Amino acid sequence: MKIRQAVIPAAGLGTRFLPATKVIPKEMMPIVDKPILQYMIEECAASGIERVVLVTAHGKHAMADHFDASPELEDMLERRGKDALLRNVKELQSLCEIVTVRQARPLGLGHAIGRGRVAVGREPFVVLLPDDMIDNPERPACRQLMDVYEEHGKSVVALMDVPPHQISWYGMVEHEPVSERVVLVKRAIEKPRPEDAPSNLGIVSRYLFTPEIFEAIDATPPGVGGEIQITDAINARAGQGEVMGLIFEGERFDAGDKLGFLEANVHYALKHPELGERFRQTLLDKLKG
Numbered sequence: 001m002k003i004r005q006a007v008i009p010a011a012g013l014g015t016r017f018l019p020a021t022k023v024i025p026k027e028m029m030p031i032v033d034k035p036i037l038q039y040m041i042e043e044c045a046a047s048g049i050e051r052v053v054l055v056t057a058h059g060k061h062a063m064a065d066h067f068d069a070s071p072e073l074e075d076m077l078e079r080r081g082k083d084a085l086l087r088n089v090k091e092l093q094s095l096c097e098i099v100t101v102r103q104a105r106p107l108g109l110g111h112a113i114g115r116g117r118v119a120v121g122r123e124p125f126v127v128l129l130p131d132d133m134i135d136n137p138e139r140p141a142c143r144q145l146m147d148v149y150e151e152h153g154k155s156v157v158a159l160m161d162v163p164p165h166q167i168s169w170y171g172m173v174e175h176e177p178v179s180e181r182v183v184l185v186k187r188a189i190e191k192p193r194p195e196d197a198p199s200n201l202g203i204v205s206r207y208l209f210t211p212e213i214f215e216a217i218d219a220t221p222p223g224v225g226g227e228i229q230i231t232d233a234i235n236a237r238a239g240q241g242e243v244m245g246l247i248f249e250g251e252r253f254d255a256g257d258k259l260g261f262l263e264a265n266v267h268y269a270l271k272h273p274e275l276g277e278r279f280r281q282t283l284l285d286k287l288k289g
């Protein structure tokens with residue numbers, strides 16, 4: 001079945017970035033000149049996704065507004081002949097259809113993804129965690145997962161090598177090789193101690209699920225941190241041989257962490273068509289100075 005939809009869990013409070021995120025949702029923090037969430041929606045659109053289900057919460061309406069029409073602003077840009085800016089603003093509305101559902105209480109990532117069910121229906125779908133940016137202009141990370149699904153017809157998680165000191169930050173997997181970058185996931189454990197990790201491959205922020213994940217989430221009791229963990233639901237599906245893993249290709253930034261956020265800004269600023277060269281020079285001068 002063609003993958004048309006994505007779920008983006010974005011109901012969190014963003015406490016790691018306070019006070020910046022007291023009023024502004026963390027997903028709206030800009031990387032150079034676009035909010036992080038826009039990079040996610042652009043990745044969806046570039047992967048062929050038509051509809052994005054944003055799982056949101058009280059006080060975070062700026063996220064959906066960003067992709068909606070803004071008649072006053074558009075009229076003003078038109079009157080002033082600011083054609084390039086007008087195009088920019090209008091393009092936001094044509095990337096993907098955006099629908100929102102609410103997660104009223106922060107009961108965990110598994111619970112948030114489960115909230116997507118009312119909008120997604122019985123179709124396979126991708127999930128992007130907006131904390132993590134993955135840059136691959138030729139083959140966006142979501143597209144890479146979709147290609148594995150097209151071949152195997154099973155759920156797929158994005159994987160990467162995790163250094164030992166970071167193992168307790170990730171969902172870690174036990175796996176069997178299938179091809180160079182594809183594995184069959186045998187087991188998944190949320191945030192184990194390094195000595196309990198079954199391998200050094202961890203799950204990173206992009207998932208593709210068949211609709212059976214919703215029943216698995218329903219059956220998942222609270223796990224690490226007292227939250228309903230998506231990794232536990234994945235583990236149940238992996239036990240049935242229904243989960244593949246893909247060691248994705250692309251440059252990844254943990255923009256949910258202050259250092260990763262700054263690194264993402266430097267990365268995208270250096271690539272920026274208008275700013276790149278000047279920014280490179282500014283950085284070099286700064287480092288010399």
Ligand code: G1P
Nearest residue numbers: 109129169170171203204205231
């Ligand atoms: C979440 C997931 C975890 C995953 C990680 C990175 O953790 O629970 O399994 O490995 O994202 O994408 P968080 O970073 O929200 O604590």
